Amino acid sequence: MSKDRPKILIIDDEVEVGNFLFHLLSNKYDIKIGYSGKDCDQLLETELFHLAILDVKLPDTSGLTLLAKVKEKYPLCKTIVMTGYSTIKTAVEAIKLGANDYIEKPFESIDHLEDLIASLVDGTGTTDQNTLAKLAEESGFIVGENHVMQQLITMAHKIAKKNVNVLIEGETGTGKEVLAHFIHLASHRREQPFLGINCGAISEDLLESELFGHMKGAFTGAIKEKKGIFEIASNGTLFLDEIGEASLPTQVKLLRVLETGEFMKVGDERIRKTNTRIIAASHVNLSEAVNEKRFREDLLYRLDVVKLTIPPLRQRKEDLPILIDFLLKKQRATLRFSDEAMAEFLAYDWPGNIRELNNVIKRAIALADDDVTVLTTNFLPEKLLQSKHQYTTTTKQASHQALNQTNHQAPHFEEFLHEWNREILSLWATDTEIDLETLLLRVKNLETEIGKAFVQKMLRETIGDRKEAAKRLHISMRKLRYLLNEKGCPKR
Ligand SMILES: Nc1ncnc2c1ncn2[C@@H]1O[C@H](COP(=O)(O)OP(=O)(O)OP(=O)(O)O)[C@@H](O)[C@H]1O
Numbered sequence: 001m002s003k004d005r006p007k008i009l010i011i012d013d014e015v016e017v018g019n020f021l022f023h024l025l026s027n028k029y030d031i032k033i034g035y036s037g038k039d040c041d042q043l044l045e046t047e048l049f050h051l052a053i054l055d056v057k058l059p060d061t062s063g064l065t066l067l068a069k070v071k072e073k074y075p076l077c078k079t080i081v082m083t084g085y086s087t088i089k090t091a092v093e094a095i096k097l098g099a100n101d102y103i104e105k106p107f108e109s110i111d112h113l114e115d116l117i118a119s120l121v122d123g124t125g126t127t128d129q130n131t132l133a134k135l136a137e138e139s140g141f142i143v144g145e146n147h148v149m150q151q152l153i154t155m156a157h158k159i160a161k162k163n164v165n166v167l168i169e170g171e172t173g174t175g176k177e178v179l180a181h182f183i184h185l186a187s188h189r190r191e192q193p194f195l196g197i198n199c200g201a202i203s204e205d206l207l208e209s210e211l212f213g214h215m216k217g218a219f220t221g222a223i224k225e226k227k228g229i230f231e232i233a234s235n236g237t238l239f240l241d242e243i244g245e246a247s248l249p250t251q252v253k254l255l256r257v258l259e260t261g262e263f264m265k266v267g268d269e270r271i272r273k274t275n276t277r278i279i280a281a282s283h284v285n286l287s288e289a290v291n292e293k294r295f296r297e298d299l300l301y302r303l304d305v306v307k308l309t310i311p312p313l314r315q316r317k318e319d320l321p322i323l324i325d326f327l328l329k330k331q332r333a334t335l336r337f338s339d340e341a342m343a344e345f346l347a348y349d350w351p352g353n354i355r356e357l358n359n360v361i362k363r364a365i366a367l368a369d370d371d372v373t374v375l376t377t378n379f380l381p382e383k384l385l386q387s388k389h390q391y392t393t394t395t396k397q398a399s400h401q402a403l404n405q406t407n408h409q410a411p412h413f414e415e416f417l418h419e420w421n422r423e424i425l426s427l428w429a430t431d432t433e434i435d436l437e438t439l440l441l442r443v444k445n446l447e448t449e450i451g452k453a454f455v456q457k458m459l460r461e462t463i464g465d466r467k468e469a470a471k472r473l474h475i476s477m478r479k480l481r482y483l484l485n486e487k488g489c490p491k492r
């Protein structure tokens with residue numbers, strides 16, 4: 001055997017599996033086979049491998065333990081975990097622990113197996129990152145810099161091509177549906193339908209016929225036979241949104257399809273088969289729902305073969321700039337937010353997550369006149385501005401702002417004026433020299449600050465209607481823009 005051929009280690013207690021892989025691969029690679037954890041330890045001592053293919057269940061140890069050993073000893077060695085259906089969850093765990101991939105036994109597609117091994121051995125794993133980025137772009141999913149998010153999307157990409165059900169959990173607006181679509185596009189099913197249904201939004205009777213279809217005359221109003229989404233998306237992906245809202249009887253029906261791949265149309269006796277892949281989503285934690293007896297444990301077990309939990313936006317604020325940029329461009333807006341506005345975005349908690357962010361951005365764009373290029377805090381809703389004041393503004397900061405004549409918002413305004421009052425009265429009371437020129441210059445700035453505060457207050461009252469605000473303040477639109485420091489005003 002040539003010394004230059006890549007070396008592959010195979011550990012499986014089933015002798016036939018080792019033999020099969022040996023015949024399949026030994027014309028291209030140097031193969032070493034072991035049947036237990038002990039064999040694996042010995043082989044790892046003697047040789048350096050490019051790839052290790054490890055069975056999950058071994059007589060003396062688990063594939064996960066071996067995986068950890070391989071990774072520790074040879075961090076560059078690629079790893080594949082082999083699994084039977086009953087151990088799929090462990091295989092998914094292995095991916096989280098750094099395995100490059102997993103394969104199911106019995107092997108379904110030999111071509112796929114050979115391609116996978118070849119790509120790992122040649123180190124073409126980098127093209128994987130490229131396809132991931134392309135798919136993310138195609139599905140409108142911004143990954144960003146956040147570590148948890150990057151791990152999550154890598155995992156989603158790895159399991160997309162497998163025929164396993166996926167459960168996506170995350171607070172409202174975190175992107176569960178976008179992620180489901182990403183998985184569909186990354187799967188072999190991408191040319192097939194991607195259909196969704198919101199389990200909480202449909203009445204019990206309708207839901208059954210939506211899911212499984214009905215026969216003509218099955219119930220009043222069933223004037224013709226209808227296909228349900230399990231049939232239409234039979235080779236595609238079915239997105240069961242808000243699965244936690246499904247009633248207990250519906251959960252029973254879903255469980256039956258998930259266990260057997262079979263269903264019946266309403267009013268029919270024929271059993272039909274479906275091959276659909278389920279991606280379920282929930283904004284409530286389903287394990288808690290199981291504890292509270294609101295959700296069936298056996299159904300959860302079927303659904304969460306792979307569980308992906310999307311972090312809330314407040315835990316990935318480093319991604320705000322890239323998300324904002326993306327969402328602005330999505331609206332075809334060439335606008336940008338001012339630094340002060342960005343500070344407000346960062347200070348806010350975003351209970352509605354990316355959906356809320358999107359709404360705030362759409363609102364700001366809608367409020368901006370054609371000649372606005374920078375979106376200041378005036379374009380942001382009150383709740384954003386309040387959050388910052390509630391948490392970060394102290395009286396000390398307010399007075400500091402007053403003396404430095406920096407920007408300020410209405411809730412500080414009284415504090416700001418009091419501070420000025422105090423300062424001028426104390427200057428008035430002093431017997432020492434004062435620099436009147438400087439003081440007068442600052443009073444000029446005070447004039448602009450007061451103008452701006454009134455404009456901002458009025459804009460809040462008119463919910464951002466600038467024309468109405470200008471009218472009520474008896475000033476021109478030009479003056480309004482000048483006071484907001486958007487046009488023609490020298491930078492302080
Ligand atoms: N990672 C992301 N990149 C870009 N846009 C995103 C991302 N995640 C979510 N969005 C956008 O945020 C909005 C909400 O996303 P989505 O509907 O997927 O959330 P959800 O978790 O399903 O919310 P809900 O629980 O309210 O149904 C959509 O407009 C979506 O395009």
Ligand SMILES: [Mg+2]
Pocket residue numbers: 176177241
């Ligand atoms: Mg949703």
